[in-house]
Amino acid sequence: MPHRHSLPPQGPPALCAAAQRFRCEDVEFDLSDQHLWREGRRVVLTQCEWTVLAALARCGSSPMPRSTLLALLARTGSAPSANALNIHLCNLRQKVGRELIQTIRGRGYRLVTLQAIEVAWTTA
Numbered sequence: 001m002p003h004r005h006s007l008p009p010q011g012p013p014a015l016c017a018a019a020q021r022f023r024c025e026d027v028e029f030d031l032s033d034q035h036l037w038r039e040g041r042r043v044v045l046t047q048c049e050w051t052v053l054a055a056l057a058r059c060g061s062s063p064m065p066r067s068t069l070l071a072l073l074a075r076t077g078s079a080p081s082a083n084a085l086n087i088h089l090c091n092l093r094q095k096v097g098r099e100l101i102q103t104i105r106g107r108g109y110r111l112v113t114l115q116a117i118e119v120a121w122t123t124a
Helices: 047-059 066-075 082-096
Strands: 021-024 027-030 035-038 041-043 101-104 108-111 114-116
Touching (some): 035 082, 047 066, 066 082, 066 108
Antiparallel strands (some): 021 027, 021 114, 101 108
């Protein structure tokens, strides 16, 4: 029987199987090289903020439970406390826009208006 707080699979196949670039309104980010732009300007995130953002992106429109985010932060070597998660979420909201990270009471967090971006590769 799976543990109640086990980590979910990498999210819905439509969003995360191959997608590495995402857009939420005026924010665009690339998980593969950890670049984020807001209104065309580069924004620097900490490793913990990237961990949270990547987890939310991979969940698509499904909420990511706090317990799962705490487990992911523990993997980075960060102290996985509820207060630390609140601070990372607060800092991330300040950087990407408060309205882009939705709190779903009793269920977790998700990114709103998330869409995967197709990357076209060209050869010279």
